[in-house]
Amino acid sequence: MIAPETENLIIKFINNQASISELEELENWMEDPRHEKLFKAYVKTNYAIDFNMRRFDSEKLKNRLLREMANEKKAIKLERRRKVMNYAAAAVVIGVFACAYFYQFNSPAEPIEEKPVELTLKNTIEPGTDKAILTLEDGSMVALDKTNPYDAPHAKSNGEQIVYKNVGAKPSKIEYNYLTIPRGGQFYIKLSDGTEVWLNSESRLKYPVSFRENETREVELVYGEAYFDVSPSTEHKGSKFKVLNKNQEIEVLGTEFNIKAYRDEAHIYTTLVEGSVTVGSGGQVQKLAPAQQSKLDIGSNTFNVYKVNVYNETSWKNGIFSFRDKPLKDIMKVISRWYDVDVVFENKELEAVTFKGVLGKNQDLQEILSAIKTLSIIENYEINEKKIILK
Structure with a gap:
């Protein structure tokens, strides 16, 4: 059985996202022959579909890893570099082997002549992009994308993200903006207190243009999915941070977590990455530990808490669906x-x-x-x- 932290290393390695230090950690783990067998078995079991679609370029992968090594602050011995390169090349071989393994045990004995798929392609379907609709405090709306940058006294956007400024002065009243992400979109926002939020497709966030000092910092995930990296309360004179939703409330001091609260789903999922949060609804309060997920049944207003693989729940913000x-x-x-x-x-x-x-x-x-x-x-x-x- 592979431990969750090792599984995360393997997933990041397979998807070319592992750092040099993570590659070293994985390499050390695989020095045990039993672990190498576990690695190969895991790849064959979990990644047949991924390898079937992926077109590997081993030379490009090697060059990328070499560049990462060159940028690493600490010195890396030549022998260790050679070993890492061998693992990079091995990933390509294992990928091919994974597909072969899948077909060997899942294909019929006799080949079947497949009929061509009849497709009606009136529009090309493209993957999603960075885009959002910003609703200002006066109700006016601004489209944010790479072709439409936005620059205002309190916020600036390059079409991929929007960053709010900490103006320092205490606002006489709290003014709110909305950031709405359509289907086929995603967006990153940095709030005026330094909190970072990644918003997934079909999501909407309500937040103050500027927070008041010595008051609880509150935002509302109106619907959709968001990953929060909250600026700690120690940097804001102890001010707590809350994420509201019409069905639940999350209170944090400074932590990372993911909320999934889509309008067409019967449950709200809150996944804690690190730190500590409390999730409340209808008088019930659940405290989560890292790698735990609360599942709120909206209909019955009941909670369940599970241990989950954090990477699978949050990889969407890094360009991967796991x-x-x-x-x-x-x-x-x-x-x-x-x-x-x-x-x-x-x-x-x-x-x-x-x-x-x-x-x-x-x-x-x-x-x-x-x-x-x-x-x-x-x-x-x-x-x-x-x-x-x-x-």
Whole structure:
């Protein structure tokens, strides 16, 4: 059994996101032959779909790792560099092996002649981008994207993020802005107190232009999903930080956590990355420890707390969707928000099919669907303008 922290290292390594220090840690772990076997078994079990879609460029990967090594502050011995390079090359080999392994044990004995998929492509479906709608205190709205920068006395945006200034003066009254992320969008915001927030597709955040000193800092996740890295209360004369939602309230002193509260879902998920938070609803209060997730049932107003893999719950902000035994219905909800499409299950039994996999947020949607089809998770699919039909 692989420990969660080691599993996170493997996932980051597979997706070319591991730092040199993390590669060293993984290398040390794999020096045990038993661990090397666990590594290969994990890749074969979890990454068949990912490797089937990915086009590896081992030379580019080697060059990237070499650049990272050159930038590392501490010296790295030549022998260790050689070992890291071997692991990088091994990832490519294992990727090919993972696909071969999958097909060997999941393909029919006799080849089947596949009929070409009939597609209706009236519009090209692109992955989501950085974009948002900013609603100012007077109700006026500003579109934020790479073609439309925004510069105001209290905030500035380059189209990929918006950063609010700490003006220092105590506001006579609190004025609020809204940041709304449409389907097919994402955005980063830095609040005036230094708190950082990553907003996922189809989300909306309400927040003060400037916080008052010695008062609780409050923002509202109106709906959607957001990752918070809260500026600690020690930097704000002890002022607490609260995230409100119509169904729950989260109180923190300074920590990192993820909230998923979509309008079309029956549950609200709060995942603590580090620090400590309390989650309250209807008189109930739950205190979370790192790597714990609270699940609030909106209908019955009841809480459950689980131990979770933090990486799987928060990787979306780093450009990756990581799924672990998720039903296809839930996965397609994520896909529909990011690619701004509607998904229809012609075969309703497919909704409950589960699988593990890692998808890059910049991958072509047809590539993802073709891979799911190739792996016999679905029999076929059709794209009709902005509608995906799974068969």
